[in-house]
Amino acid sequence: MNLSRKKILTLGLALITAFGLFATGCGGDTKKDDAKKPAATANDGIQKIKDRGVLKVGCKVDVPKFGFKDPKTNKIEGFEIDLAKVIAKKILGDENKIDLTGVVAKTRGPLLDSGEIDLCIATFTITDERKKTYNMTSPYYEDPVGFLVKKDSGIKSIKDLNGKNIAVPQGATTRKGVQEAADKAGVKVTFSEFPTYSECKTALSAGRADAYAMDTSNLLGYIDDSTEILPDKIAPQFYGAATKKDNKALFDLVEKTFEDMKKSGEMDKLLTKWNLKK
Known part of the structure; x- marks a missing residue:
């Protein structure tokens, strides 16, 4: 069958238009699918901890009473370790589901920034400058x-x-x-x-x-x-616990837990246990 040049051009344009409409239709479906995807929620930080099954905490290992390695047991113990255990139990139902990482003043921030730790409870002094970078709880010790x-x-x-x-x-x-x-x-x-x-x-x-x-x-x-x-x-x-700015869900949980501990007297009991009660 012989087709004129004009008919061929007309047919070609029709095919291009049809393909364009098809592609647009597919694109529209993709957007609809994307819209169906659940948006990130404020609780993602806590959910990640639950999915992982362990709370990663930065702590001191050379500060007697707060965070130190017991030479007899080779375990890290102290007042701040007990605080970390309370948070782990709150999130995971087991105070022993914590992964402790020893920190010093110079490494606390970088470890939080990199995500290697979720929470820092390590004689971390609250300052206005630090609060610009991290979420810091109300003081638990002065x-x-x-x-x-x-x-x-x-x-x-x-x-x-x-x-x-x-x-x-x-x-x-x-x-x-x-x-x-x-x-x-x-x-x-x-x-x-x-x-x-x-x-x-x-x-x-x-x-x-x-x-x-x-x-x-x-x-x-x-x-x-x-x-x-x-x-x-x-x-x-004034010491406070710290999280990354984008992990507000964890921060809110820690802040609320510490407030409840102060009201119930549990905080004072831990301070007394470690001979830190004034």
């Missing part, structure tokens, strides 16, 4: 910064720290608090920063630092026969 010195150093007050070098943990709020207190007292100090609390204590013992400044409750775990804590207490630190 502790001022103190100074650990050698008994034979002649240092008896913050005034005696003039010209001295002070060991502080990296990434902690301690340095800022000490500097402000030193400025107020009219003394000049220098700082040496170390990754861990034990390294700060080693620097003091070895004479590489004249004092070790940190939250007083933490210092109590490092005091020995040759050292003492000065009577000066500065810069009250």
Whole structure:
């Protein structure tokens, strides 16, 4: 059968138009299918934990009473570990379904950012700056910064720290608090920063630092026969638990749980258990 050029062009255009309508129709179905897909919900963070079957928590492993590794059992224990267990039981029905990761001041934030931990309960001081980056609960503990010195150093007050070098943990709020207190007292100090609390204590013992400044409750775990804590207490630190900003469901659950624990007296019982009740 012979077709004229005009008829061929007309037939071609008709086929192109028909194909276009078909493609559009398919595209419309895709959009409808996408619309049927459930949107992400505010509880996704908690659901991920349930699906995984374990709550990943960042904690301290070198802070007596708060989070430390018991040399006898090789288990991490402490007040903040007990708090983590309460949250694990709330979400998963079993307080032992927790995966603990040791953190220091410098690594807490990055581990939260990367998603390697869901929750950080690790003597994490609440500050306005940190609240811009993380969800931070109301305080569950308050502790001022103190100074650990050698008994034979002649240092008896913050005034005696003039010209001295002070060991502080990296990434902690301690340095800022000490500097402000030193400025107020009219003394000049220098700082040496170390990754861990034990390294700060080693620097003091070895004479590489004249004092070790940190939250007083933490210092109590490092005091020995040759050292003492000065009577000066500065810069009250308020500890809170932290989650990523986009994990508000977990944050809300932790905040509510802590509030309930305070009202019921359970928080006080745990503080008493670890000899932290004031």
